[in-house]
Amino acid sequence: MNLFKEILEAEKQLQLVVQKTPLLENLNLSEEYNATILLKREDLQVVRSYKIRGAYNKISSLTEAERTQGIVCASAGNHAQGVAYSCNLLQIKGVIYMPKTTPKQKIKQVQQFGKKYVEIILTGDTFDDAFSTAIAACEKDKSIFIHPFDDLKVIAGQGTVGLEILESAKKPIDYLFVPIGGGGLAAGLSTVFKQLNHNTKIIGVEPEGAPSMKTSIANNKNTVLESIDKFVDGAAVKQVGEITFSICKENLDDIILVPEGKVCTTILRLYNEEAMVVEPAGALTIAALDFYKEKIRGKNVVCIVSGSNNDIERTEEIKERSLFYEGLKHYFMIQFPQRPGALKEFVNTILGENDDITYFQFAKKNSREVGSVLVGLELKNKEDIHAIKSNMTSHGFEYRYLNEKEDLYAQLIG
Numbered sequence: 001m002n003l004f005k006e007i008l009e010a011e012k013q014l015q016l017v018v019q020k021t022p023l024l025e026n027l028n029l030s031e032e033y034n035a036t037i038l039l040k041r042e043d044l045q046v047v048r049s050y051k052i053r054g055a056y057n058k059i060s061s062l063t064e065a066e067r068t069q070g071i072v073c074a075s076a077g078n079h080a081q082g083v084a085y086s087c088n089l090l091q092i093k094g095v096i097y098m099p100k101t102t103p104k105q106k107i108k109q110v111q112q113f114g115k116k117y118v119e120i121i122l123t124g125d126t127f128d129d130a131f132s133t134a135i136a137a138c139e140k141d142k143s144i145f146i147h148p149f150d151d152l153k154v155i156a157g158q159g160t161v162g163l164e165i166l167e168s169a170k171k172p173i174d175y176l177f178v179p180i181g182g183g184g185l186a187a188g189l190s191t192v193f194k195q196l197n198h199n200t201k202i203i204g205v206e207p208e209g210a211p212s213m214k215t216s217i218a219n220n221k222n223t224v225l226e227s228i229d230k231f232v233d234g235a236a237v238k239q240v241g242e243i244t245f246s247i248c249k250e251n252l253d254d255i256i257l258v259p260e261g262k263v264c265t266t267i268l269r270l271y272n273e274e275a276m277v278v279e280p281a282g283a284l285t286i287a288a289l290d291f292y293k294e295k296i297r298g299k300n301v302v303c304i305v306s307g308s309n310n311d312i313e314r315t316e317e318i319k320e321r322s323l324f325y326e327g328l329k330h331y332f333m334i335q336f337p338q339r340p341g342a343l344k345e346f347v348n349t350i351l352g353e354n355d356d357i358t359y360f361q362f363a364k365k366n367s368r369e370v371g372s373v374l375v376g377l378e379l380k381n382k383e384d385i386h387a388i389k390s391n392m393t394s395h396g397f398e399y400r401y402l403n404e405k406e407d408l409y410a411q412l413i414g
Helices: 003-013 027-033 051-060 064-068 078-090 104-117 127-141 152-168 184-196 212-219 242-251 260-274 280-296 312-325 342-349 384-394 406-413
Strands: 023-025 036-041 071-074 094-098 118-122 175-179 201-207 254-258 300-305 329-337 356-365 370-378 399-401
Touching (some): 003 051, 051 078, 071 127, 078 104, 094 104, 175 280, 184 201, 201 212, 212 242, 212 254, 254 280, 329 342, 329 356, 384 399
Parallel strands (some): 094 118, 175 201, 175 300
Antiparallel strands (some): 023 036, 329 370, 356 370
């Protein structure tokens, strides 16, 4: 099968289903990086992500006999919405397996898009758990599995994003940043660009806590990660696809790993400065620009904004992770004197005028004289932490700094 020809066929198949999303320059980012930064706004699709492209292209290609068998998919959210919407449009029954950790907003949207044609089953903690359950169900019921990324029809559908970018671009594109989860979008996009515009550098972007494609390419074999950080739920998989791996290892020029905290900072910035609501995976490519700023100076750059299905209930965690990454949120276990005026002394002599106590909880009393207190501090300037530590030492406040103890900190932010 010629993948590029499949992508051209997919473009025709999707004409009446997907939006041709805009390719827009972001003036603030262009000024910051001294480059032309263009955003491909796939967050503006009907299902608020590019996943409708691959899902519909695959499902619409099924024979009548295959359609009557029913379809099954596994997804952390966006593929599920694409499949659900496709089931509704094509009036095909589908069962969708999603991790129990999927944001509630995504689960609700899946049901709304699929209406009476889909059933949702929550299982496991990760995409990989949901995937295993879905495959077992297919084998039992003889249903058709719609893979979220490792299928040529799905990859071809995602690749139509690349055709639209080249159609919309007014100047040659020097760098294209694409998020990677299972690798379907990266495989499709890179195939288009290697065929039609091979001078463009294709830069894959993965979350630091789930570097499945980068690890696999480094090992020269598709590698299963033992554990992952599930925060960037749309791009957190333990293993990429076999097909996507074989394409990406040949086509990608580089892969950047972006810390989850940096992703959170980018989400907040886009909301506050651009009135854009993006999900963690949707912010990956823009977050990556900081790590490539020297190379992209003076260049034409495209970032794929892959989706906007963010759950408002995650806002506090996003803020917390961002502050922690930026060095503005700190936690201590402090041995606090058990005497009147101790807290006032701490505020007046330890903290600066712009520092705030955001968390204060007695853990236990070690003796009549001191008690362990968990203290959270939020700073205006990250450099202030050095003075705070010095002040505690000089005033006799014994402490343990918890930010450097990952397990303890993880418990604090959930």
